[in-house]
Amino acid sequence: MTGLTLTFLGTGTSVGVPMVGCRCETCTSDDPRDQRLRCSVLVESEGGSSWLIDAGPDLRQQCLREGITALDAVLITHPHADHVVGFDDLRRFTVGADETLPVYARPSCLEVLGKMFFYIFNGENRYPGYFKPEPVAVDGEFQLGGFEVVPVPVEHGKVECVGYLFRRGGEPLLAYIPDCKRISPEGMEALAGVDCLVIDALRRKPHPTHLSIDEALAVAGELSPGQTWLTHIAHEVLHARDGAGLPEGVQIAYDGLKLQL
Ligand SMILES: [Zn+2]
Ligand SMILES: [Zn+2]
Ligand SMILES: [Zn+2]
Helix, strand or coil: CCCEEEEEEECECCCCECCCCCCCCCCCCCCHHHCECECEEEEEECCCCEEEECCCCCHHHHHHHHCCCCCCEEECCCCCHHHHCCHHHHHHHCCCCCCCEEEEECHHHHHHHHHHCHHHHCCCCCCCCCCCEEEEECCCCEEECCEEEEEEEEEECECCEEEEEEEECCEEEEEEECCCCEECHHHHHHHCCCCEEEEECCCCCCCCCCCCHHHHHHHHHHHCCCEEEEECECCCCCHHHHHCCCCCCEEECCCCCEEEC
8 A cells, every 4th residue: 555545537638538529439438437537636645635636627527526625736747738727726725815725847837827827826816716826846856745756757749748756765656647658768767666657548549749558558568567547548449448458457547536556
């Protein structure tokens, strides 16, 4: 036991599944595992801390579904719309006049957030209901409630993007890498021996900025984690069909899935 609980708030690619205007087999599937909100997870520690990774367009719905009423920090992987446009909805977590919420992100990501949500950051809004973030520029490992959190730089198109690795006492417990095409040798070294790997696996067909299922399996094969969960799934993937026949220890994640690590 690592003392962490992981809840998948969303496991879908940027447009979500079902996709607007699509009548394909997955988009019309009645398997609830084929309904995927935009990617985000909640990480909870046995010490009672709750950390959100990414704040996409479905954040409000995800918080209501999972009964999330308090957060201790928000970690952002990169500023693509499907990971940040729910940022304003974080206002419900800084209701009190003096309440703030730490937001961890790479400096380039904080810069984009500052442009997208200028009214949150420009200090002019004193209305108590507004979101009051406490931006923390991520530059290497940081501490969260007794865990070490290591940003793992990954290649994902033109945007600077990281995954997050949670360690305790140097032991790699959980890695969350929702958007990724390639992991550097240094990144792979940091991830070596991780117990639970959550990784981008968009679809079977290769994509320029996301790992395909086969590419994600190659990463998992190299790291051989205790368990691997595929996320950021597109509508080309039908859960029951494509989940069957994956190597042992590898499964497709789905919305609402909760793992006690
Ligand atoms: Zn994404
Ligand atoms: Zn479809
Ligand atoms: Zn992205």
